[in-house]
Amino acid sequence: MAGVVGLTIATAGVASAMPVAAKPAAANCTDVDVVVARGTAEPGILGVIVGDPIYFALQRAMTGRTTSAYRVNYPADLNEPVSVQAGNRDLVDHVVAQANACPQQRFVIVGYSQGTNVVANSVGVSSDGALVGGPIAATLPAWVEPKVSALLMFGPPIRAAGRGITGPYAGRTWEFCAAGDPVCQAWGINPFAHLSYIAHTPEAASFAADR
Numbered sequence: 001m002a003g004v005v006g007l008t009i010a011t012a013g014v015a016s017a018m019p020v021a022a023k024p025a026a027a028n029c030t031d032v033d034v035v036v037a038r039g040t041a042e043p044g045i046l047g048v049i050v051g052d053p054i055y056f057a058l059q060r061a062m063t064g065r066t067t068s069a070y071r072v073n074y075p076a077d078l079n080e081p082v083s084v085q086a087g088n089r090d091l092v093d094h095v096v097a098q099a100n101a102c103p104q105q106r107f108v109i110v111g112y113s114q115g116t117n118v119v120a121n122s123v124g125v126s127s128d129g130a131l132v133g134g135p136i137a138a139t140l141p142a143w144v145e146p147k148v149s150a151l152l153m154f155g156p157p158i159r160a161a162g163r164g165i166t167g168p169y170a171g172r173t174w175e176f177c178a179a180g181d182p183v184c185q186a187w188g189i190n191p192f193a194h195l196s197y198i199a200h201t202p203e204a205a206s207f208a209a210d211r
Contacts (some may be wrong), residue, residue, distance in 0.1 A: 031065040032149070034058055035095060037087050037115030039155070040132055050112035050154045051097035053198045058108060059207035068190040070094055081134020084127060087118035092138040095122075099116040099144050106149045108208045112197065113183055116156035122135055122211050123151065123169045131157040131183060150174065150208035154197040159184040176200050 034055055034112030038047035046052050046069060055069050070146030072094070095107055112118035117127035117132070122140055127133030145168055154174040158164065160183065165173040178197065 019127055028068060029105055030068040032058075032062060032067045032106050032108060033095075033102075033103075034067060034069045034108045034110065035072065035091060036069065036110045037074070037112070037118040038090060039113030039115055040076050040078065042076060042112065042115075047112055047115075049195060050115075050197050050201065051110065054110055054152065054154075054201040054204060057201040058208060061202075061205040061209035070098075072118060074117070074118065080132055080134065080185055081128070084114060084117045084121065084132060084134040085137040087115070088121040088137045090136075091118055091122045092140055092143045095140060095144060095148075099147055101176055106147055107126065108150045108152065109148060110154075110204075111154045111156070112154040113157065113194065116153045119151060119153065120156070120158050120163075120165065123148075123165060124164055124167060125158065125163060127158050127161075127163075130161040130163070133157060133161075145169070148172070149211045152208060154200070154204070155184045155194050157183050160186045160188075172211055174204050176204070 016048040036046040036051040038051050042049055044052050046055055059067055072087050073090045075083040077083050098105055107151045109119055114132040117133045120127050121136045126136050128135045151169055151173040156175060161178050178183035180188045181193040182188035182191060182193050
């Protein structure tokens with residue numbers, strides 16, 4: 001789907017609509033905008049392995065707050081660094097547009113696999129040299145940083161390259177690498193571990209809700 005997918009969510013935590021919105025229009029000014037960069041070739045609206053499950057886990061964890069969701073518009077393929085840099089630019093463009101349009105809105109930014117490289121680049125941590133990574137193309141400006149409540153990172157390739165989120169976002173980052181996952185562990189030998197992250201979405205959602 002070439003357009004931007006937005007989910008408008010009722011306070012009760014049930015998806016009321018799944019409209020396709022054209023850029024650059026901002027979404028409704030919900031309390032929390034959940035921005036998701038899916039993994040390589042991951043199907044689903046936000047991603048069946050992490051994106052969709054974490055979004056609904058966040059809805060349950062943030063009862064009483066309105067939420068919206070944004071699927072980062074990028075190829076999520078193996079054409080690097082074009083793919084990850086496209087996601088990097090789109091994520092930054094979206095969050096900046098939303099922050100301008102909705103000054104009270106807060107953000108939870110989620111990445112899975114290649115999507116974590118998109119997130120890392122967007123907060124100034126280069127994924128260049130990591131699996132499905134590339135140089136930084138854009139970064140969130142300093143004035144947006146206080147509006148980002150949490151970064152949720154599932155199976156990040158930069159971890160296998162000896163890197164992690166540093167700087168002002170470090171204290172609000174939840175990162176998980178499943179045992180044996182070869183994408184985020186230099187000596188991982190279990191590719192099925194990379195598909196196991198749905199089990200950890202409630203934990204990640206609780207972390208974000210606390211912030």
